Amino acid sequence: MAQPFTKIMARNIFYGGTAFFFLLFLALTFDTMGQLPQRDNRAALSGELGPVIAQGKLIWEENNCIGCHTLLGEGAYFAPELGNVYTRYGNSTDAIKGFIASRPAEGIPGRRSMPQFNFSDEELTAIAEFLKYVSEINTANWPPNIQG
Amino acid sequence: MQYQSQAVAKPYFIAAIALFVAQVLFGLIMGLQYVVGDFLFPEIPFNVARMVHTNALIVWLLMAFMGASYYLVPEEAETELYSPALATLMFWVFLVAAALTVAGYLLLSYSTLAEITMNKLLPTMGREFLEQPTITKIGIVIVALAFLFNVGMTILRGRKTVINLVLLLGLTGLAVFFLFAFYNPVNLVLDKYFWWWVVHLWVEGVWELILGAILAFVLVKTTGVDREVIEKWLYVIIAMTLITGIVGTGHHYYWIGTPEYWQWWGSIFSAMEPIPFFMMTVFAFNVVNKRRRDHPNKPAMLWALGTAVMAFLGAGVWGFLHTLSPVNYYTHGSQITAAHGHMAFYGAYVMINITIISYAMPLLRGRNAANSAKSQIWEMWSFWLMTISMVFITLFLTGAGILQAYLQRMGENPQPFMVVQEHISLFYWLREIAGVIFLIGLVVYIASFFVGQNDPEATTAN
Numbered sequence: 001m002a003q004p005f006t007k008i009m010a011r012n013i014f015y016g017g018t019a020f021f022f023l024l025f026l027a028l029t030f031d032t033m034g035q036l037p038q039r040d041n042r043a044a045l046s047g048e049l050g051p052v053i054a055q056g057k058l059i060w061e062e063n064n065c066i067g068c069h070t071l072l073g074e075g076a077y078f079a080p081e082l083g084n085v086y087t088r089y090g091n092s093t094d095a096i097k098g099f100i101a102s103r104p105a106e107g108i109p110g111r112r113s114m115p116q117f118n119f120s121d122e123e124l125t126a127i128a129e130f131l132k133y134v135s136e137i138n139t140a141n142w143p144p145n146i147q148g
Numbered sequence: 149m150q151y152q153s154q155a156v157a158k159p160y161f162i163a164a165i166a167l168f169v170a171q172v173l174f175g176l177i178m179g180l181q182y183v184v185g186d187f188l189f190p191e192i193p194f195n196v197a198r199m200v201h202t203n204a205l206i207v208w209l210l211m212a213f214m215g216a217s218y219y220l221v222p223e224e225a226e227t228e229l230y231s232p233a234l235a236t237l238m239f240w241v242f243l244v245a246a247a248l249t250v251a252g253y254l255l256l257s258y259s260t261l262a263e264i265t266m267n268k269l270l271p272t273m274g275r276e277f278l279e280q281p282t283i284t285k286i287g288i289v290i291v292a293l294a295f296l297f298n299v300g301m302t303i304l305r306g307r308k309t310v311i312n313l314v315l316l317l318g319l320t321g322l323a324v325f326f327l328f329a330f331y332n333p334v335n336l337v338l339d340k341y342f343w344w345w346v347v348h349l350w351v352e353g354v355w356e357l358i359l360g361a362i363l364a365f366v367l368v369k370t371t372g373v374d375r376e377v378i379e380k381w382l383y384v385i386i387a388m389t390l391i392t393g394i395v396g397t398g399h400h401y402y403w404i405g406t407p408e409y410w411q412w413w414g415s416i417f418s419a420m421e422p423i424p425f426f427m428m429t430v431f432a433f434n435v436v437n438k439r440r441r442d443h444p445n446k447p448a449m450l451w452a453l454g455t456a457v458m459a460f461l462g463a464g465v466w467g468f469l470h471t472l473s474p475v476n477y478y479t480h481g482s483q484i485t486a487a488h489g490h491m492a493f494y495g496a497y498v499m500i501n502i503t504i505i506s507y508a509m510p511l512l513r514g515r516n517a518a519n520s521a522k523s524q525i526w527e528m529w530s531f532w533l534m535t536i537s538m539v540f541i542t543l544f545l546t547g548a549g550i551l552q553a554y555l556q557r558m559g560e561n562p563q564p565f566m567v568v569q570e571h572i573s574l575f576y577w578l579r580e581i582a583g584v585i586f587l588i589g590l591v592v593y594i595a596s597f598f599v600g601q602n603d604p605e606a607t608t609a610n
């Protein structure tokens with residue numbers, strides 16, 4: 001005789017299933033942590049420019065750039081992807097710095113425009129180096145093309 | 149209302165609705181900025197409006213979850229709340245912290261806000277949805293701990309039901325996973341990896357437990373169907389949620405520097421994530437069909453069934469649309485993402501909170517079971533206005549997203565982002581129009597609290 005499916009059985013599936021798949025997730029996370037050094041460009045972080053990149057990330061965060069842009073496809077969808085902007089700008093940090101520095105303070109009439117942040121040259125360098133570091137992360141060939 | 153202390157839920161619900169209004173107003177500002185780029189520039193740049201929009205959403209959902217808990221936990225536990233005073237105190241702490249944070253966003257530049265809140269001591273700001281100053285985040289943790297303590301003690305003291313237990317598990321998970329908001333390494337891949345432990349494990353994990361528990365509570369109350377049946381469903385649904393949803397986190401690990409096997413794990417497990425949402429739909433309709441009585445609060449039933457349907461559409465169907473890695477390769481971070489984000493948040497978490505508010509508010513305001521017939525008609529109009537306009541917002545954004553993916557990421561001649569945005573502006577105009585109708589629906593919803601206040605209660609016979 002088939003047993004009826006009871007509440008206790010449902011409860012056990014919940015606890016057992018959750019525990020099992022959470023442990024599986026932790027195991028996958030553990031494995032990922034082992035593989036990341038080959039993919040996440042951490043060499044750049046421990047290199048000579050490491051502190052500059054770290055400063056760049058902080059500036060990126062403290063000006064909420066993610067509130068308009070995506071970075072590796074995450075963020076807001078109002079302005080272009082920046083994970084590959086370094087390559088889009090011809091592998092040039094100077095081009096990135098020039099773009100950020102030249103935004104008109106009052107915007108462009110009728111169009112979306114980026115604020116003028118009045119960064120110093122040192123801050124501009126830091127952001128550009130941060131974006132260069134990001135562009136060298138192995139993202140499994142994403143984005144599909146240079147347009148991001 | 150069976151216990152005096154349930155009354156502490158009321159200010160939570162009212163503040164939640166007020167923040168909902170702020171959220172939608174800033175949504176409309178952004179929607180206009182999408183097509184009239186210099187609207188309010190540089191006074192309210194897009195990123196500032198976006199922070200207000202998304203943070204107001206999160207805070208009001210949390211407020212409403214807390215209100216819901218303060219309402220239903222005592223009733224389920226059959227005892228007064230452990231400390232109503234603590235609940236009221238925490239309400240004010242939370243509200244003031246939220247108000248100060250939003251004022252900071254609007255009145256200061258974000259970098260100034262970071263500076264005066266000493267972000268450098270423990271940098272946590274400037275990441276999507278987690279933009280709050282570190283001090284605000286600490287405040288959220290304190291409020292959450294006080295809340296969990298209060299609710300936990302109540303449950304310990306009283307009758308232990310499955311609904312209370314599942315709710316408490318969900319709320320505890322919410323607090324625990326929020327702690328990852330404090331982990332922000334320089335290594336961007338690690339930052340992103342654990343950022344999702346807040347965002348994904350919330351909406352596709354522990355929040356679904358809260359959703360299930362609230363839905364079960366309202367269905368027990370309004371249909372009179374046997375608790376055993378409902379509780380069994382609840383267990384099965386949340387089991388499927390976590391079995392698929394935890395490893396399903398992998399659908400965010402395709403392109404952020406993580407190993408490529410996540411394309412398999414993420415696709416397979418997240419493709420099953422719609423199952424618990426589908427079960428929720430079947431569950432809700434099943435229980436309502438088997439109802440033992442007709443509850444006079446018709447809007448509450450409508451919202452409950454609406455949640456079950458719209459959560460499945462927004463999270464299940466629109467989630468599935470872009471969750472397989474070969475599709476996500478082209479849609480990642482596009483308007484498709486925004487389309488899904490809107491309908492999923494609305495269908496699951498906005499609607500479940502309105503469901504419990506709809507059920508509880510008449511009782512908190514001294515009615516026996518329901519509002520007047522007139523008020524109910526207004527509320528049901530607001531249901532249709534908001535829900536249908538959200539369907540259209542989603543459809544327009546999906547149209548925009550398909551074109552965006554095609555023009556920018558596929559084909560012979562991929563075009564630059566900004567050029568593509570010009571091409572698809574018609575869809576953004578249509579989205580904005582649908583957004584205005586959504587706002588009208590919200591106004592009608594609020595009006596429903598004020599019309600027919602002196603009329604007699606609706607009865608099942610009408």
Ligand code: HEM
Nearest residue numbers: 076077078172175176178179485486489493494498583586
């Ligand atoms: C009244 C109409 C609304 C309009 C015009 C609107 C507009 C917008 C816009 C323009 C964005 C930013 C997209 C970007 O980053 O480029 C956004 C983001 C968002 N909105 Fe709304 N919104 C509205 C209502 C709502 C409602 C009711 C909800 C909640 C259910 C909601 C939840 C969200 C979420 C979760 C995001 C972040 C999406 C993501 O990161 O993918 N919005 N909204």
Ligand code: HEM
Nearest residue numbers: 351399418421463467468470471480481485489492493496
């Ligand atoms: C109620 C539940 C859900 C809510 C509230 C929700 C909300 C969201 C939001 C706001 C985002 C954008 C995050 C960002 O800004 O980067 C997102 C992304 C995503 N969601 Fe959901 N979601 C839910 C359920 C689901 C389900 C069940 C699936 C799969 C079947 C799914 C698949 C996805 C995918 C694949 C992305 C990434 C999109 C991209 O690559 O840009 N979601 N979700």
Ligand SMILES: [Fe+2]
Nearest residue numbers: 348352397399
């Ligand atoms: Fe997810």
